Amino acid sequence: MGDxxxxxxxxxxxxxxxxxxxRIVTILTPDHGIINCVLYGGPKSRLRSMVQPFNRGNLYLYTDNIKHSVKIVDFDAKKIHMSLRENLYKSWAASLGAEIVLKTKCAGDPQKAYILLSALLDGIDAVNEDEARLGMLRFLWRYLGLLGIQPDVRECSSCGNSLLSKEHESSYVESHNGFVCGDCLPYSDGRIQHEANLFTTDIHSITYLAAINELSPGKVRELILPAESAYRLKRLLYHMIEKSCGTKLETLESGAGIL
Structure with missing residues (x-):
């Protein structure tokens, strides 16, 4: 940021x-990734009232090359996201999304990370809490794709048969980073069957993940996911995203009863 x-x-x-x-303000930008800037001004400052967590807009910055610091000169907030301050789940979900982006250093692609997080914040702000919970699952799955570690949900990683054509359960096998169908799992080696991180999924879960990849966001939002299937997906995706970060996520630990 030499200018x-x-x-x-x-x-x-x-x-x-x-x-x-x-204040020191941590900001996600699509062109510079994560940056820290200085915000000057007392509690009655208009600028200070607008520079609040999860607000999004155009930032006007001044770089002091002598002090090696960046100052926020102005902020034109385009999105305020009021419900993120009013709903406890949405607030924690937004914090989780931000922590994931921070811990993974934008997955090496600040622009795409910015787009995904913007979509999450806009999406959960516009819907009720139940729909926001599904929005969080979609964000996690897409972010795993951005990290390049999203497993194939269409085929069994053991036999190659379709996972979308049968009603029985399948299981995510961490050592394979893939899903194994119910026909193959009983014949898998003992190490897989007794793997600690073996997550059972059903046809609804698998179909939903495939739809996220293949349908438009608007079409996916129209899909209904049974509560039990959503719970299974949540457990799986929280585990996968935490493993991808290489460390425990503070938001998941602190907000365990909420998220």
Missing amino acids: RNRETQGIIFSLKEQGEQN
Whole structure:
């Protein structure tokens, strides 16, 4: 960021007090990834009132090459996301999305990470809590795709038969990073059958994941996922995303009873 004045899009992640009046603001931008900027001004500052977690818009920045710091000059907030402050689940879901992006360093692609997180925040802000929970599952699955570790949901990783043509259960096998159909699992080696991280899924779960990849976002939002299937997917996707981060996610630990 060598230019002294610069405009960029950004999602406000967090704010940390610096002294009595100033704050350090962590921001996700599509062109520079994660950046930290200084926000000057007291509690009555208009700019300070707009620079709040998960607000998104155009940031106007000034780079001080002597102090090696970046100052927020102005912020034109395009999305405010009021319900994220009013609904406990949505607030924690937004924090989880932000932590995943931070821990994975935008999955090496700030622009796509920015698009995915923007879609998550806009989506959960616009719907009720039950729909927001499904939106979180879609974000996690798509982010696994961005990380390049999304397993194939169409075929059994053991026999190659379709997982979408039978009603019986299948299981995600972590050592394979793939799904094994119910016909193959009983004949798998003992190591797989007794694997600690063996997650059972059903036809509804598998079909939903395939639909996320193949249908438009609007069409996927119209799909109904049974509560038990959604719970299974949540357990699986939380586990997979945490493994991909290489560390425990603080949001999942602290918000265990909410998320």
